[in-house]
Amino acid sequence: MKKFLLGFLAIGFWAQAQVKPIIQKSEIVRIETTLASDNMQGRQIFSAGIDSASAFIEKEFTKIGLQYYGDLKSYRQDFKAKGKSANNVIGMLPGKSKPNEYVVFSAHYDHLGIVDYGDDKVYNGANDDASGTTAVIALARYFKELNNNERTIVFVAFTGEEVGGYGSKYFTKNINPDAVVAMFNIEMIGTESKWERNSAYITGFEKSDFGTILQKNLKGTNFNFYEDPYPSEHLFYRSDNATLAALGVPAHTISTSKMDSEPNYHQLSDEFTTLDLDNMTEIIKAIALSSESIISGKDTPSRVEKL
Known part of the structure; x- marks a missing residue:
């Protein structure tokens, strides 16, 4: 009886250990509402809001337990843009068997700042x-708890996207492509796509088999x-x-933004209340699931033709 009980407990423990972490809507709401709050003052580069x-x-990266990237002594990757100080925020999970192969999850955390007129003065950038950025933080927690990444995962929040992509340009100069x-x-994954819920598009889909791999991993969902349904917008670049x-x-962008009819794009009205947080949570879950064969080293997407 004792051996049976011990065996039962061991099986139960193993089963529990195999349960995947859950991306919780409550966490998505907490992170999103903080980043898009008036307290962040529109997160314009070179502002007190972007520092906050x-x-x-x-x-958040500290609570998750991410490691510092490369030779950095903190999560900040400091650099100069337009002669002023700016920084990306980067954390990483070293790969177990392929530590020198990187999978990057990224988003930009800057937006348009504030205006000095009207009742609503803050460009909250809830969707944009x-x-x-909320997705990147949630995915960092998910993969940290999953703890089975064979390739190194880099999580980066870029600054300066809205004014010329300064953060991503600096990051690119400091990583081996x-x-x-x-x-x-x-x-911009906070609103429904043109295909409505449980869907998103991938820019430059035809330029590699990245999207095909992701969709294969979602079989059964x-x-x-x-x-990308908006080729005239040239969103890939x-x-x-x-x-x-x-x-x-x-390197592809995942989005749901209806670029031909997104009423809050670059508007003061891009606020938390305009987002579909249930759908956004499902999109983040889909990104996590769709990426797993790349993170495990099973799949390697084909390269994009260089410019």
Whole structure:
């Protein structure tokens, strides 16, 4: 009887250990509402608001237990832009068997700041791109708890996207592009796509088999990734994936933004109350699931043609 009980407990413990961590809507709401709050003053680069946002992301990375990236002594990657101080926020999970192969999850945490007129003065940037930054933080926690990444995962929140992509350009100069296996750049996932819920599109879908791999990993679910439906907008080279993509990295942006009819895009009305947080949570879950064969080293996306 004692041996049976011990065996039962051992099986139960093993089963419990195999349960995947859950991406909780409550956590998505907590992070999103903080980043998109008036207290962040629109998160404009070179402002007190962007400093507050950076400090919040650094605190989240600390709680998760991410390691510092490369030779950095903190989660801040400091640099100069337009002669002023700025910083990305970066954390990482070293790969277990392929530590020199990198998978990057990214979003930009800056936005447009404040105006000095009217009742609503803050460009909250809830969708653009607090939603993507929220996803990066949630995914960092998920993969830390999962604790089975064979490749190194780098989580980066870029600054300066809204004024010329300064953060991603600096990051690209300080990483070996040949070592980057894939980049999941996440931009504006807080609203439903043109295909409504449980869907998103991937910019530059045709430029590598990145999207095909992601969709294969979602077999049996009701989530679908689609090709970018806005080719005239040239979105593949309009976000923080562009600098690494130009060097051949399968670096793609995942988005749901309806670029032909997004009423709150770059408006003061881009606030937390306009987002579909249930759908956003499901999108983040889908990104996590779809990336697993790349993170495990099973799949390696084809390279993008260099510019």
